[in-house]
Amino acid sequence: MNNKILESFQINDLIKLKSRIVMSAMTRGFATDHRANNQIKDYYERRAKDGVGLILTEGVVIHHTADGYNNVPHIESIEQAESWIPTIKAIQKWDTKIFCQLWHCGRISHSDYTGGTPPVSSTNIPASGINRQNNKEFGVPVALSSTGIQQVHNYYLEAAEKAIKVGFDGIELHLGHGYLADQFLDARINDRNDQYGGSIENRCRFSLELVEKVMNQHSASQVAVRISPAREMGGAYDWPDLDEMLNYFIPKLWKLGVRVLDVSCARADYFTTSGRIIRLVRPMWPGVLIGGASLSVEQANKEIEDQHLDLVTWGQYILANSDFVSKIKSNEKWTPFDRSMLSELY
Numbered sequence: 413m414n415n416k417i418l419e420s421f422q423i424n425d426l427i428k429l430k431s432r433i434v435m436s437a438m439t440r441g442f443a444t445d446h447r448a449n450n451q452i453k454d455y456y457e458r459r460a461k462d463g464v465g466l467i468l469t470e471g472v473v474i475h476h477t478a479d480g481y482n483n484v485p486h487i488e489s490i491e492q493a494e495s496w497i498p499t500i501k502a503i504q505k506w507d508t509k510i511f512c513q514l515w516h517c518g519r520i521s522h523s524d525y526t527g528g529t530p531p532v533s534s535t536n537i538p539a540s541g542i543n544r545q546n547n548k549e550f551g552v553p554v555a556l557s558s559t560g561i562q563q564v565h566n567y568y569l570e571a572a573e574k575a576i577k578v579g580f581d582g583i584e585l586h587l588g589h590g591y592l593a594d595q596f597l598d599a600r601i602n603d604r605n606d607q608y609g610g611s612i613e614n615r616c617r618f619s620l621e622l623v624e625k626v627m628n629q630h631s632a633s634q635v636a637v638r639i640s641p642a643r644e645m646g647g648a649y650d651w652p653d654l655d656e657m658l659n660y661f662i663p664k665l666w667k668l669g670v671r672v673l674d675v676s677c678a679r680a681d682y683f684t685t686s687g688r689i690i691r692l693v694r695p696m697w698p699g700v701l702i703g704g705a706s707l708s709v710e711q712a713n714k715e716i717e718d719q720h721l722d723l724v725t726w727g728q729y730i731l732a733n734s735d736f737v738s739k740i741k742s743n744e745k746w747t748p749f750d751r752s753m754l755s756e757l758y
């Protein structure tokens with residue numbers, strides 16, 4: 413079989429990947445003290461050594477008020493950023509690239525995680541359901557003021573700057589999965605009537621202003637953006653007014669200088685969710701397109717051959733198989749993912 417996914421891929425003049433295989437961002441909850449450690453380094457290094465071309469780190473929380481999970485890494489202080497240096501070096505030694513995924517949970521949180529202050533969001537209405545992290549209801553958020561939004565943008569900028577300073581090849585802005593940026597994009601959550609709510613243009617403003625600021629400080633080779641217009645978390649849904657949103661948002665990202673776009677569906681079926689979005693996005697996206705969710709090797713190769721995707725992400729299979737790429741080469745079956753695997757980093 414002509415394995416397209418094993419080919420090297422030039423993202424741009426500066427970044428060449430040794431394969432088209434991308435490790436998806438996956439929160440693991442092993443960052444005691446909100447820092448990366450040797451165990452985390454070894455976990456990522458095994459995948460780099462095995463042949464993964466690009467590693468997207470687990471979500472790294474940009475500021476303590478942005479957290480919502482147990483034992484996830486932060487990048488608020490320079491010491492927290494520096495805790496990643498051994499991991500970055502270990503990965504780059506194998507000629508694999510590593511991007512730091514920058515994360516703000518917004519209202520998918522609780523004051524237990526934000527240092528006692530209420531979580532922030534586009535709205536004052538809490539997310540429904542129970543936060544499985546602390547088995548409490550999600551906290552009642554405070555809707556960010558315009559000044560609050562600028563402050564949050566600054567947290568992102570400071571986090572991005574620290575990430576690049578300590579040697580990450582780039583950063584990924586996580587604008588999906590129902591977290592803060594998505595709480596602005598999504599009309600069912602965003603109930604504002606200022607310039608950050610209401611029309612499509614207004615709902616996209618939080619993200620686009622953020623992207624603009626980030627692009628002013630970093631080169632196109634250092635930035636990826638993750639969106640999830642068709643995520644499925646506790647029920648299938650799309651961004652409302654999906655076509656209009658995509659028609660507005662995607663060309664804007666391009667215009668602002670973004671060249672790497674990661675379209676996710678969280679943990680849903682690829683072909684009925686993000687695969688569908690990717691077919692809508694591709695004609696308006698001349699840049700690098702990343703996507704995938706538990707695709708077979710054949711499906712991944714076909715998505716590349718048909719020019720839907722440039723790079724293919726895997727999450728659960730890479731988590732379950734530290735020798736994921738070797739198994740592709742030797743035509744072996746991947747070990748299926750099992751939730752019990754979450755209790756260990758191997």
Ligand SMILES: Cc1cc2nc3c(=O)[nH]c(=O)nc-3n(C[C@H](O)[C@H](O)[C@H](O)COP(=O)(O)O)c2cc1C
Nearest residue numbers: 436437438439470471676678679705706726727728
């Ligand atoms: C344990 C776990 C943690 C995850 N954490 C994140 C995360 O921090 N950021 C993110 O963008 N996606 C996260 N995801 C979603 C994955 O990046 C990926 O999109 C999803 O698992 C679908 O791909 P797969 O079917 O190949 O696993 C997570 C998924 C899993 C299984």
